[in-house]
Amino acid sequence: MASTDVRDDGAKAGISPAGPDDLAGLEAGLDALDAVEIRRTPVREVLVRKVVPPLVAVALVVVVWQVLVSARVTTEDKLPAPSAVWTGLSDMWLQGTLLEVIWTSVSRGLFGFLLALAIGTPLGLLVSRVKVVRAAIGPILSGLQSLPSVAWVPPAVIWLGLNDSMMYAVILLGAVPSIANGLVSGVDQVPPLFLRAGRTLGATGLKGTWHIVMPAALPGYVAGLKQGWAFSWRSLMAAEIIASSPDLGLGLGQLLENGRNNIDMPGVFLAILLILIVGIAVDLLVFSPLERWVLRSRGLLVKS
Secondary structure, eight states, X not given: OHHHHHHHHHHHTTOOOOOHHHHHHHHHHHHHHHOOOOBOOOHHHXXXXXXXXXXXXXXXXXXXXXXXXXXXXXXXXXXOOHHHHHHHHHHHHHHTOHHHXXXXXXXXXXXXXXXXXXXXXXXXXXXXXXHHHHHHHHHHHHHHHHSOGGGGHHHHHHHHOSSHHHHHHHHHHHHHHHHHHHHHHHHHTXXXXXXXXXXXXXXXXXXXXXXXXXXXXXXXXXXXXXXXXXXXXXXXXXXXXXXXOGGGOOOHHHHHHHHHHTTOHHHHHHHHHHHHHHHHHHIIIIIHHHHHHHHHHTTOOSBO
């Protein structure tokens, strides 16, 4: 009787009752709103959008560089021609030392970054989840992150000597604060509703951290990882430049310092370009795909 009265009232008001077709249409509309269009970008479009612009920019830089050399804005011992740098690159390739020099630095940087990841992640979780630890260590981590990595090279040399351990110590001191602070920032942005829902479902302690906190904090964590790698690479280059020694092997930092000592500006420019290329390559091959995966998993990236 009550339902009949409601239908009658609706009819009097000019409102037609919702039928099965209307409900199905409403459900389909809601599903369409939730759906995210994901399609693979054609290779040609990827080349046009992501490969061609950087190549054009590099070409413009080389053209401007050559124009400055041709205009003799300064002497060649201060600004070498691009051809001189290319000659140095070709000589290292023919001698078989180019890849060895690059790998010496890259292997140190990657291993040091993995160590920083293993230390910075639990430290970040501890700081973000325990108020007493955050009050004690949080300001120290922020201060360490703002401290130039080169400042750690002299004490590291005194403590550990001229060896790979000194290199890794400088990398850790530069990268761990960035990774930990990135995770802390990501955890701080987790909605409290997620945590309450996790506790209701029994996800507490380590289980809650693994299944609730870490996935929700992933964007901030990835940003911290990216910044941690940048600090790792910069710290390593500072250590290799300052603590140069034949026992350490020839890395990119040592190559740059050797060019300075020998007043070899083509060698200096070559080392700078190689350091820049490695940094860009790691970002494009590792962190950019990781960031895209995080965005895609949250429905924030329409195209892939």
